[in-house]
Amino acid sequence: MEEKEISQAVIGRLPRYFRYLGELKDEGIERVSSQELSDIMRVTASQIRQDLNNFGGFGQQGYGYNVGYLYEEIGKILGLHKEHNLIIVGAGHLGQALVNYMNFERRGFIFRGIFDSKKELHGIRIREIEVRPMEEMEQFVRENGIDIAVLTIPKNGAVEVAERLVSCGIRGIWNFAHVDLHVPDHIRVENVHLSDSLMKLSYNLASHDG
Amino acid sequence: MEEKEISQAVIGRLPRYFRYLGELKDEGIERVSSQELSDIMRVTASQIRQDLNNFGGFGQQGYGYNVGYLYEEIGKILGLHKEHNLIIVGAGHLGQALVNYMNFERRGFIFRGIFDSKKELHGIRIREIEVRPMEEMEQFVRENGIDIAVLTIPKNGAVEVAERLVSCGIRGIWNFAHVDLHVPDHIRVENVHLSDSLMKLSYNLASHDG
Numbered sequence: 349m350e351e352k353e354i355s356q357a358v359i360g361r362l363p364r365y366f367r368y369l370g371e372l373k374d375e376g377i378e379r380v381s382s383q384e385l386s387d388i389m390r391v392t393a394s395q396i397r398q399d400l401n402n403f404g405g406f407g408q409q410g411y412g413y414n415v416g417y418l419y420e421e422i423g424k425i426l427g428l429h430k431e432h433n434l435i436i437v438g439a440g441h442l443g444q445a446l447v448n449y450m451n452f453e454r455r456g457f458i459f460r461g462i463f464d465s466k467k468e469l470h471g472i473r474i475r476e477i478e479v480r481p482m483e484e485m486e487q488f489v490r491e492n493g494i495d496i497a498v499l500t501i502p503k504n505g506a507v508e509v510a511e512r513l514v515s516c517g518i519r520g521i522w523n524f525a526h527v528d529l530h531v532p533d534h535i536r537v538e539n540v541h542l543s544d545s546l547m548k549l550s551y552n553l554a555s556h557d558g
Numbered sequence: 559m560e561e562k563e564i565s566q567a568v569i570g571r572l573p574r575y576f577r578y579l580g581e582l583k584d585e586g587i588e589r590v591s592s593q594e595l596s597d598i599m600r601v602t603a604s605q606i607r608q609d610l611n612n613f614g615g616f617g618q619q620g621y622g623y624n625v626g627y628l629y630e631e632i633g634k635i636l637g638l639h640k641e642h643n644l645i646i647v648g649a650g651h652l653g654q655a656l657v658n659y660m661n662f663e664r665r666g667f668i669f670r671g672i673f674d675s676k677k678e679l680h681g682i683r684i685r686e687i688e689v690r691p692m693e694e695m696e697q698f699v700r701e702n703g704i705d706i707a708v709l710t711i712p713k714n715g716a717v718e719v720a721e722r723l724v725s726c727g728i729r730g731i732w733n734f735a736h737v738d739l740h741v742p743d744h745i746r747v748e749n750v751h752l753s754d755s756l757m758k759l760s761y762n763l764a765s766h767d768g
Contacts, residue, residue, distance in 0.1 A: 354765075356758075359758055359761050359762070360754075360758055362757070362758075362761060363751070363753065363754035363757040363758060364738075364751075364754060366757065367736070367753075367754070389738075390738075390740070425761065425764070426757045426760055426761045426764070427757075427760040427761055427763055427764030427765075428757065428760060430764070432760060432763075440655075441651075441654060441655035441658045441659070442652075442655040442659070444651060444655070445650075445651035445652040445654070445655040446752075448651045449651070449652070449752070451736070451753055452753070452756060455753065455756075455757070457756060457760075495763065496759065496763070519763055520759050520760075520762070520763045522755070522756060522759055526577070526661070528574075528599075528600075530600070536759055536762040536763055538755055538756070538758055538759035538762070540750065540752065540755055541573070541574075542656075542659070542750065543573065543577075543661055543662070543665065544570075544573035544574060544577070545573075545732070545748055545750055546662060546665075546667060546732060546748070547572070547573040547576065547636045547637075547638065547665070548566075548569055548570055548572075548573060548748055549706065549730050549732055549746055549748035550636055550637040550638060550642060550667075550730075551569050551572060551635065551636045551637055552569070552730070552746040552748070553637055553642075553705065553706070553729055553730045553746055554635070554636070554637030554640070555564075555637075
């Protein structure tokens with residue numbers, strides 16, 4: 349399917365559709381109308397139709413959506429029918445938590461290597477995956493067809509590591525470092541700025557005081 | 559300052575302003591124009607002026623912004639001048655990673671208690687904080703003035719735990735469970751759906767394939 353440029357807002361909502369459809373599927377539900385989907389997802393039916401129309405529709409007037417089909421198709425749009433090879437840079441608590449989180453692997457995101465600058469961590473295994481020194485990163489990326497790097501390092505080192513990753517052919521960076529990475533346009537970056545998220549919660553609490 | 563309703567998009571950008579201003583402050587820079595801020599943050603100067611005008615401006619024509627003052631004021635808007643008392647529900651890898659992440663505490667987010675349903679974790683300490691059984695949660699929240707609960711549990715239990723938290727007076731939930739929580743309007747929820755974020759990255763990689 350040749351796609352036009354889809355807004356990041358729409359793309360940001362796709363995983364949520366995927367999640368809800370997965371749950372309906374698990375419950376054995378085969379068809380759902382946009383109105384029913386609207387009720388459980390608490391967005392408007394017209395929003396749902398508009399979002400899905402970006403990808404060619406999927407629904408039939410008066411029939412609704414076929415849950416299994418729509419689930420599969422959104423999965424494909426999200427690139428979940430292919431395996432992704434990941435490395436994690438930063439074997440601290442957060443890095444370890446992500447490696448230990450099995451759901452990613454179930455979706456085809458496979459952690460292949462873990463890298464850290466701390467000597468005392470080298471050779472340690474987290475779920476069978478050995479922690480390696482940073483010097484081996486570029487070669488490992490090239491030899492193992494790594495397409496996504498997860499950055500769970502402090503912000504000071506993150507910019508330089510991102511540059512090294514770009515130069516050895518990584519295509520996507522899942523960035524937990526508390527810094528904005530400026531990389532070439534063909535590299536995709538998805539940020540998880542935890543502090544920003546917590547501050548937003550704090551704002552919303554403060555603005556409802558008194 | 560009496561505030562009008564500010565859009566969540568603007569609020570979502572405030573922590574980023576706060577972060578960049580903090581860096582300028584650390585570098586000893588006292589004044590910054592919206593154009594300079596625009597260059598380092600890679601958003602338009604007019605966006606910056608518009609965003610900050612929501613809170614009354616802060617800038618003087620031809621003078622720019624006073625970095626220290628703006629940093630303080632945005633911090634106040636974000637509610638960072640007050641301490642927040644947090645509990646974490648879920649002492650798994652992710653919960654432990656968050657407790658161990660010192661930057662939250664530096665911003666006034668203090669972890670007071672950790673709760674988990676697993677008996678074998680009870681009594682264990684993570685950074686001096688004891689893991690307690692779920693049964694003690696409500697009383698602990700009430701007695702320790704807890705205002706924010708962090709949910710790092712699987713999605714199955716999250717909805718019920720959220721209801722219990724609401725009923726004992728929690729005001730904000732930082733939700734890492736992979737489920738949408740439907741809580742009363744006066745409760746603030748901020749979601750960190752890690753799988754959704756990773757799927758968004760996957761989409762952006764897939765949509766740029768050959």
